[in-house]
Amino acid sequence: MPDSNIDIEIFSVPGCHKCGKAFQLVEAVLKELDNKTINLRRVDVVDEFDYAVALGIRATPGIAINGVLVFTTMPSAEALRKAICHNEHQE
């Protein structure tokens, strides 16, 4: 049975230096996990302001997994890995 998809969204804004680092971190962790069912999307808060607010974003970077805000600041690689694995097992 194939795994269900996991959606990871990184909320960023132009001029946010940590956002780029957060994106790189997520990409590195995903490469390491080598899970093809994970979708990564970068959300520009300027473009999707209402969506960001509804999800609870109060600052950038923010990381949501499957539509739930999980990190409100830059996570460690380990914390990110755990959060992704937790969602994998929930699927």
Next chain:
Amino acid sequence: MGDYRIGDIGKQLGLTADTLRYYEKIGLLKNISRTASGIRTYSDKDISHLKFIQRAQKMNFSLAEIKDLLQMREDPQHARSEVRALSHRKLAEIETHLQDLTTLRNELALLVNLCTGSEDGCPIIEGIEESHKT
């Protein structure tokens, strides 16, 4: 407890003597005590009513509505059905208003954080301005 003169109320709640007399005249405030020399004195309960009036006015309740709600506050068990309906309606209005306020607070919190977190001005404001131009 409490034996406040008009001046005390003015200092505490920012209400004028004329306003207090008017509230009494239209029945918003009832049974205001007076000293032997006829000077009005207000109790803690009167102050509680006045604070309720001020809050309700901020929510654009009419004085007539406030009067009905104050009557219900005095005797909730025997409130008229119209007043009960009014209280339900006003509660629904407040809930909606609270949701709007919460959303607005969250939007402003995000804006503030985005602006203070950037060394290059306020990217989100500039972004929104750009999107309005197109």
